[in-house]
Amino acid sequence: MEPLLYIADLxxxxxxxxxxxxxxxxxxxGTITALIGNNGSGKxxxxxxxxxxxxPDHGNIKIDNMFVHGENENWKRLVAYQPQTIxxxxxxxxxMLKKLxxxxxxxxxxxxxxxxxxxxxxxxxxxFAKLSQGVQQKLNLALTIPRNxxxxxxxxxxxxxxxxxxxxxxxxxxxxxxxxxxxxxIASHQIDDIKKLSDYLFVLHNGKMLGHFEKEExxxxxARYWLRDSLSDTRIPGEVxxxxxxxxxxxxxxxxxxxxxxxxxxxxRSSLELDxxxxxxxxxxxx
Amino acid sequence: MRNHLxxxxxxxxxxxxxxWINYIGQYLFYSLFTFLFIQGFQAQESRFVGLDLFLLMLxxxxxxxxxxxxxxxxxxxxxxxxxxxxxxxLHLPVANRVIILxxxxxxxxxxxxxxxxxxxxxxxxSPEIRDSMSLDAYISFVIIxxxxxxxxxxxxxxxxxxxxxxxxxxxxxxxxxxxxxxxxFIFFMPYLFTxxxxxxxxxxxxxxxxxxxxxxxxxAVIGLHYWKTKMLKQMKKTDYL
Amino acid sequence: xxxxxxxxxxxxxxxxxxxxxxxxxxxxxxHLTTGTPLPSIRALSKDLExxxxxxxxxxxxxxxxxxxxxxxxxxxxxxxxxxxxxxxVKVSSVHKIMENAIETALNYxxxxxxxxxxxxxxxxxxxxxxxxx
Numbered sequence: 001m002e003p004l005l006y007i008a009d010l011x012x013x014x015x016x017x018x019x020x021x022x023x024x025x026x027x028x029x030g031t032i033t034a035l036i037g038n039n040g041s042g043k044x045x046x047x048x049x050x051x052x053x054x055x056p057d058h059g060n061i062k063i064d065n066m067f068v069h070g071e072n073e074n075w076k077r078l079v080a081y082q083p084q085t086i087x088x089x090x091x092x093x094x095x096m097l098k099k100l101x102x103x104x105x106x107x108x109x110x111x112x113x114x115x116x117x118x119x120x121x122x123x124x125x126x127x128f129a130k131l132s133q134g135v136q137q138k139l140n141l142a143l144t145i146p147r148n149x150x151x152x153x154x155x156x157x158x159x160x161x162x163x164x165x166x167x168x169x170x171x172x173x174x175x176x177x178x179x180x181x182x183x184x185x186i187a188s189h190q191i192d193d194i195k196k197l198s199d200y201l202f203v204l205h206n207g208k209m210l211g212h213f214e215k216e217e218x219x220x221x222x223a224r225y226w227l228r229d230s231l232s233d234t235r236i237p238g239e240v241x242x243x244x245x246x247x248x249x250x251x252x253x254x255x256x257x258x259x260x261x262x263x264x265x266x267x268x269r270s271s272l273e274l275d276x277x278x279x280x281x282x283x284x285x286x287x
Numbered sequence: 288m289r290n291h292l293x294x295x296x297x298x299x300x301x302x303x304x305x306x307w308i309n310y311i312g313q314y315l316f317y318s319l320f321t322f323l324f325i326q327g328f329q330a331q332e333s334r335f336v337g338l339d340l341f342l343l344m345l346x347x348x349x350x351x352x353x354x355x356x357x358x359x360x361x362x363x364x365x366x367x368x369x370x371x372x373x374x375x376x377l378h379l380p381v382a383n384r385v386i387i388l389x390x391x392x393x394x395x396x397x398x399x400x401x402x403x404x405x406x407x408x409x410x411x412x413s414p415e416i417r418d419s420m421s422l423d424a425y426i427s428f429v430i431i432x433x434x435x436x437x438x439x440x441x442x443x444x445x446x447x448x449x450x451x452x453x454x455x456x457x458x459x460x461x462x463x464x465x466x467x468x469x470x471x472f473i474f475f476m477p478y479l480f481t482x483x484x485x486x487x488x489x490x491x492x493x494x495x496x497x498x499x500x501x502x503x504x505x506x507a508v509i510g511l512h513y514w515k516t517k518m519l520k521q522m523k524k525t526d527y528l
Numbered sequence: 529x530x531x532x533x534x535x536x537x538x539x540x541x542x543x544x545x546x547x548x549x550x551x552x553x554x555x556x557x558x559h560l561t562t563g564t565p566l567p568s569i570r571a572l573s574k575d576l577e578x579x580x581x582x583x584x585x586x587x588x589x590x591x592x593x594x595x596x597x598x599x600x601x602x603x604x605x606x607x608x609x610x611x612x613x614x615x616x617v618k619v620s621s622v623h624k625i626m627e628n629a630i631e632t633a634l635n636y637x638x639x640x641x642x643x644x645x646x647x648x649x650x651x652x653x654x655x656x657x658x659x660x661x
Contacts, residue, residue: 014526015366031580045528051377053528054526054527055523055524055525069523073382076380076381079380083378087363087371087374087375088357088358088371088373088375088378089357090357090371091305091355091356091357091358092305092357096301096304097301099300099301100298100301101379103297104294104297104379104380149380170574174571174574177570178568178570198579199573200579214581215579215581215582216543216578216579216581216582219537269538271538
């Protein structure tokens with residue numbers, strides 16, 4: 001299948017102190033990818049580069065086979081982007097923004113917009129600047145998702161929202177994905193978004209890409225063992241961290257082969273939660 | 288092209304909608320300066336010394352002074368300055384040309400009517416101006432200045448489409464020096480070249496009414512194209528971080 | 529629709545396999561009758577907190593084996609199941625659970641004779657009426 005979003009060898013130097021890339025990424029229609037990384041890992045910069053708001057030093061980005069930095073700007077209709085901090089809406093009311101945005105998208109779903117405004121209880125007559133951050137995010141979502149663009153890019157869309165609304169959004173997005181040929185790229189620190197929504201995880205650390213993983217592939221790569229006996233100091237194949245008799249491995253096959261060969265028994269083996277895995281991924285790179 | 292214009296008008300609608308109260312303020316502001324100019328012209332017995340700077344400012348920056356709070360130029364990240372409306376446009380499915388066209392439309396709507404109003408009032412309420420210029424000459428004078436408002440005024444929009452400042456001290460000092468020398472030049476012009484800019488424009492309007500008007504209009508058309516192209520190039524390389 | 533499907537991430541059995549087996553049991557056991565609509569791949573993925581890649585694989589397996597069918601544009605439904613297939617699933621899943629139990633017991637160093645005793649004991653104390661048809 002033709003990727004909806006295609007990024008190859010993307011690199012960008014920002015000021016003197018931050019380098020993004022090289023980034024390679026392909027998004028297939030019908031999938032949800034969570035963009036994960038520590039603070040300052042370059043998630044927003046990456047999303048802005050996809051939107052051609054930041055210009056790459058090197059590499060290519062294509063949306064539905066159109067270069068985003070090319071003369072043809074038709075790709076813009078295929079993306080609905082919700083930035084982390086929205087700029088330019090302060091002076092307007094929700095109603096004005098709706099009238100501005102809706103006619104620009106041929107597949108605008110007015111019913112969905114009305115439903116979201118109602119569910120999230122967003123006042124449309126108030127100026128954007130006068131809304132609380134959580135309500136701003138809700139309005140922003142209500143003005144972004146119904147655009148029904150094939151590629152939905154969300155940059156920490158729920159960071160200020162209450163828990164019920166976060167759950168509601170997950171359900172809305174699941175329903176939104178039913179059409180089959182849409183994709184979501186969502187930068188998020190919310191473990192629920194990652195667990196319930198994502199199919200793939202794209203992990204960034206300080207501008208470097210740590211990997212693009214299928215969720216179960218990632219969880220099956222890690223295992224935790226409780227050993228019957230204490231260990232010598234030598235590092236076991238696959239070992240990531242060790243605490244007394246508990247070790248975590250990112251290569252269970254090798255680890256078990258080694259333990260069996262050495263006659264070391266383990267009393268328990270369990271898989272890791274996704275947040276633990278993410279922590280390991282992001283922490284280990286700091287060393 | 289027509290489609291671009293249509294989209295640009297669509298984008299300008301909400302901005303115009305929230306700006307009406309500011310336009311009233313701007314109207315009062317221009318009225319105040321009209322009064323000031325009439326008084327100055329009268330007091331100096333048909334000379335315009337010392338007032339050039341104000342008129343120039345009104346024709347270049349006047350249209351952006353009265354922007355709604357949420358639409359003023361802002362620093363969006365470490366070194367990026369841009370109009371929030373540009374950012375909003377960049378997130379929408381419109382070509383960069385449309386965003387530029389929208390900026391120009393808004394600029395012209397917030398400049399031409401007010402400038403024209405001021406120029407008409409000057410002619411109606413200043414006997415000194417009426418005495419020194421025939422109606423033909425004054426129409427030429429009006430065209431000279433409205434055109435100036437386009438080819439010089441649109442330059443302020445290059446800031447709107449976004450700039451990545453290099454935060455070097457030398458750039459900062461250099462731009463301060465440049466502004467200071469321009470102001471100094473305008474201020475001392477009457478002493479260096481007998482007349483100031485406004486007075487020279489009156490002389491041109493009187494002596495070569497038609498030629499100055501045609502030349503000004505040409506400058507305005509060229510200026511419009513020049514700034515459009517410049518803004519487009521600038522948008523291509525600016526990082527909106 | 530909430531389905532009584534529980535996956536164990538600690539199990540060595542692949543997740544898609546767990547899903548397939550539990551669906552088979554639900555269908556063969558009559559909990560899901562012919563024509564019952566199933567949740568979409570995306571919705572089930574959300575409920576089970578897994579990727580659609582895994583869910584899709586499970587649904588494909590079930591479809592190939594004739595337990596479910598997908599109607600274009602309408603969704604996925606429980607298929608009409610031949611009685612012998614039902615029977616086969618019943619037998620094999622019950623067998624499998626028993627085998628697992630025996631294996632666990634053997635791991636604890638019980639003899640087969642002891643396992644038999646335990647089994648009979650459990651059967652004996654099993655609440656009356658629950659197993660009657």
